[in-house]
Amino acid sequence: MGGGYDLELFTKTPDYDLLCSICHGVMRCPVMISCGHIFCRNCIMQWLKRRCTCPCCRTKVRGKPYVLMHKLKRKINRLDVKCPNEQHGCPVHFALVHCQEHAEYCAFGAVPCSNEGCPAEVLRKDMYDHSHNCRYWRQNCHMGCETLLDSETRQTHNCYQELKEDYARQLHKLQQKAQRMETICSQISRQLQMMNEPAQPAADTGETI
Numbered sequence: 001m002g003g004g005y006d007l008e009l010f011t012k013t014p015d016y017d018l019l020c021s022i023c024h025g026v027m028r029c030p031v032m033i034s035c036g037h038i039f040c041r042n043c044i045m046q047w048l049k050r051r052c053t054c055p056c057c058r059t060k061v062r063g064k065p066y067v068l069m070h071k072l073k074r075k076i077n078r079l080d081v082k083c084p085n086e087q088h089g090c091p092v093h094f095a096l097v098h099c100q101e102h103a104e105y106c107a108f109g110a111v112p113c114s115n116e117g118c119p120a121e122v123l124r125k126d127m128y129d130h131s132h133n134c135r136y137w138r139q140n141c142h143m144g145c146e147t148l149l150d151s152e153t154r155q156t157h158n159c160y161q162e163l164k165e166d167y168a169r170q171l172h173k174l175q176q177k178a179q180r181m182e183t184i185c186s187q188i189s190r191q192l193q194m195m196n197e198p199a200q201p202a203a204d205t206g207e208t209i
């Protein structure tokens, strides 16, 4: 986590004494050092890694590096802020402390498409449309035919039509089979008939089997 909160985030210009003199933002997790000056915790920690004096008054920093300013932190947490997705159209305002919580379901937040392989980031509110038109969309037909559909075939896929065609093919095969059986049966019965019948004059038995 970086320095303070961007001033742009706040609906009203924050008081000057809430600003960190290192990052010039509103103090995030404010801490006081031995001289009494207050900064964002991260900002002063980074500063003290390289120097051992206060960036405001140049006094040498002594003892415990800092004291957490709980009351000030609560005051800052209550400040009214705009949604960070305001530029995408989110009109909502809330206390700073609710920023994280809002970001998790903000309809104007950008989230990655859940279709495997798709590199797109889409606003939450547009995700439904996107994922249904996304060219990475793939799903088994949920009507029960189990065909694996993609963004192109799902437009033209017609379960009923496909089942009908499938049945028609099967029916055709069965009909062919039945016809063959019928031919064989009639051949056999003719043979049987000929075996039982007394011999006919040669002229009547011209056909061969």
Ligand SMILES: [Zn+2]
Binding pocket: 003, 004, 020, 021, 022, 023, 024, 025, 027, 028, 039, 040, 043
């Ligand atoms: Zn700061």
Ligand SMILES: [Zn+2]
Binding pocket: 035, 036, 037, 054, 055, 056, 057, 058, 059
């Ligand atoms: Zn100081």
Ligand SMILES: [Zn+2]
Binding pocket: 083, 084, 085, 086, 090, 091, 092, 102, 106, 107, 108, 109
């Ligand atoms: Zn929002």
Ligand SMILES: [Zn+2]
Binding pocket: 113, 114, 115, 118, 119, 120, 130, 131, 134, 135, 136
């Ligand atoms: Zn996608």
Ligand SMILES: [Zn+2]
Binding pocket: 141, 142, 143, 144, 145, 146, 147, 157, 158, 159
């Ligand atoms: Zn189907």
